[in-house]
Amino acid sequence: MTICRFLTEVSGRLAASATLYTDPSDPKFREANRRWSDIGVKTPGAILQVAVEDDAVTAVRAAHTTHTPFVPVCGGHSAWSNIGSDGFVLDFSTLKCIEIDDRTHEVRVAGGVLMKELSTALSNAGRCTALGNGNPVGVIPYCLGGGISVATGLMGFGCDNILSAKVILADGQVVHTDVTSHPDLFWGLKGAGQHLGLVLEIKLKTYPLSIYGSPDGRHWIGNFIYPLEKAAEVCKAMESLMSDTENLTAGHLMVMAPPPAFNPMIMVAPHYFGDIRDAPQTFQPLQDLGPVLSSEKTPLVPNLSDHLDKPCEKGDFKSFNLAGLQDFRTDNFLEVIETFKELLQSCPDAGASAYIVEWHSRAADIPKPALDSAWSHHDVYIWA
Numbered sequence: 001m002t003i004c005r006f007l008t009e010v011s012g013r014l015a016a017s018a019t020l021y022t023d024p025s026d027p028k029f030r031e032a033n034r035r036w037s038d039i040g041v042k043t044p045g046a047i048l049q050v051a052v053e054d055d056a057v058t059a060v061r062a063a064h065t066t067h068t069p070f071v072p073v074c075g076g077h078s079a080w081s082n083i084g085s086d087g088f089v090l091d092f093s094t095l096k097c098i099e100i101d102d103r104t105h106e107v108r109v110a111g112g113v114l115m116k117e118l119s120t121a122l123s124n125a126g127r128c129t130a131l132g133n134g135n136p137v138g139v140i141p142y143c144l145g146g147g148i149s150v151a152t153g154l155m156g157f158g159c160d161n162i163l164s165a166k167v168i169l170a171d172g173q174v175v176h177t178d179v180t181s182h183p184d185l186f187w188g189l190k191g192a193g194q195h196l197g198l199v200l201e202i203k204l205k206t207y208p209l210s211i212y213g214s215p216d217g218r219h220w221i222g223n224f225i226y227p228l229e230k231a232a233e234v235c236k237a238m239e240s241l242m243s244d245t246e247n248l249t250a251g252h253l254m255v256m257a258p259p260p261a262f263n264p265m266i267m268v269a270p271h272y273f274g275d276i277r278d279a280p281q282t283f284q285p286l287q288d289l290g291p292v293l294s295s296e297k298t299p300l301v302p303n304l305s306d307h308l309d310k311p312c313e314k315g316d317f318k319s320f321n322l323a324g325l326q327d328f329r330t331d332n333f334l335e336v337i338e339t340f341k342e343l344l345q346s347c348p349d350a351g352a353s354a355y356i357v358e359w360h361s362r363a364a365d366i367p368k369p370a371l372d373s374a375w376s377h378h379d380v381y382i383w384a
Contacts, residue, residue: 002068003045003086009062010048017051019094032091036077037318046088050095053110053200059090060198061172072198074112074138076314080194090198092138097201100125106163110201113139120302127206128217130155133305134312140202144193146375148322148383150250150271150304153360154211159190159375161205167197174200179372191375209301213274217301220272220279221251224291225265228255231337234266235330237285241270242328242359242382247282248273253328253357255337257344262351264341324380328357358383 007022014020021029024043032047050056063070069087071080076093083089092112098121099108105127109118116135122128132142132149147158155161164178165186177186188196209217226234238253251270257263268286272279276298280287287294299306336355343350360381 001045001086002066003088005066006062006068006088007046009066010058013058013062014048014055015051018055019049019051021047021049032093033082033089034076034314035082036075036312036314037079037320038315039317039319040079040082042082042084044083044087044089045085047091048088049091049093050111052095055095056090056092056198056200057168057172057174059088060168060170063088064170064172072141074141075114075134075136077134077137077312078141079319100127100206105206107204107206108201109139109204110166111140115139115142115305116302119304122206123209123217123300123302126209128155128209128211128301129204129206130158130161132158134308135305136309136312140199141194143202143204144189144191144199146191146377148358150358150360151212153248153250153381154273155207157375157378159193159373162190163203163205165189165193165202166200168200169197187372188374190373211273212301213272214276214298218276218298219274220276221297221299221304222268222270222272222279222283222286223293223295223297224268224270224283224286224289225293226267226289226291228264228266228337228341230289231255231266231334232330233289234268234286235328235333237289238268238357239328239330240285241283242361244282244361247278248361249282250360251358253333253359254354255333255340256354257340257351259351262344262348264337264344266337322383324377325357325382325384326380328359328382333357356384 021032023029029047035041048059069083070090071083072090073081074092095111096113097110098113098118115131115137118139119131130147130149130151143158143162166176168174175182179186185196193199212219249270249272254267256265256267270283272282340355
């Protein structure tokens with residue numbers, strides 16, 4: 001088997017602090033192989049937790065020589081981050097580095113740095129960048145795959161903020177790429193990077209916390225809950241809010257049936273970027289509809305996604321799918337609600353499911369990012 005040849009090839013060539021698991025019955029092996037969803041999870045022939053970058057280079061070159069397949073892992077939330085017994089997992093969770101340049105305000109992110117880790121480090125330095133909505137998700141793969149977040153309207157997609165990258169190519173060669181060095185590779189990395197090489201590190205553009213609308217980065221987040229009977233009225237209000245170019249907003253419109261009662265409901269969780277005092281007036285149409293429950297908060301940037309920690313936990317059978325929309329239409333969402341009701345009736349265990357529409361409005365005075373990447377969705381600001 002090629003995995004045996006691979007293990008022989010790397011034997012004695014890894015850092016002393018690197019860890020190589022080969023026994024599937026080992027609790028540490030099983031823990032390292034946990035993923036966000038148990039759908040399609042396989043048992044690899046080995047799991048290599050790298051300690052230094054050279055460990056990754058050694059592993060890729062050995063895999064190339066022995067024709068051994070492998071998958072990289074940072075946070076373990078990708079559906080493609082597992083492999084069978086003929087291959088190995090290259091685990092970066094034990095190799096992390098965050099370096100912020102005080103002069104340029106650029107940040108170097110290496111290895112398996114997670115969203116919350118980077119957000120906290122940047123916030124402590126008075127900075128932020130375009131990060132996603134899940135604390136334990138890996139930063140590098142998130143940015144390489146496009147990078148959608150509630151801050152897209154403010155800072156662009158995650159891939160728009162990549163300034164350079166260090167990449168291991170398929171033959172084990174390590175290259176540095178940016179707009180002047182290997183520019184074609186750099187273009188492809190931004191939006192399709194998972195397919196072009198193993199990215200060891202990226203350098204990202206950052207922004208002052210005040211971009212959110214207040215000096216410390218706080219911004220207004222609301223929460224409005226309605227019975228399904230108000231769905232048409234809520235959707236009509238959302239059509240106007242999602243197409244608003246006067247105010248910079250983002251958020252989620254959801255049909256869901258949360259535990260313990262699993263009663264279907266509509267929830268709107270809007271974000272307002274600007275003077276916090278102006279937010280209630282912007283979303284007054286939602287308040288006028290008489291929600292059964294409403295609340296508001298103004299969290300610090302590192303805490304924006306804390307409410308999603310439970311859904312981000314590993315294990316169980318879960319699936320997450322996404323499609324871009326050119327606009328939001330009430331009739332379409334009402335059909336989704338009917339389908340959701342039928343799903344709950346025919347499959348009660350689906351109560352934990354939800355259908356979510358995420359929007360990012362773009363104020364007229366916010367410049368659009370240059371279209372210099374493989375990411376082909378710069379014109380999409382509504383996702384479902």
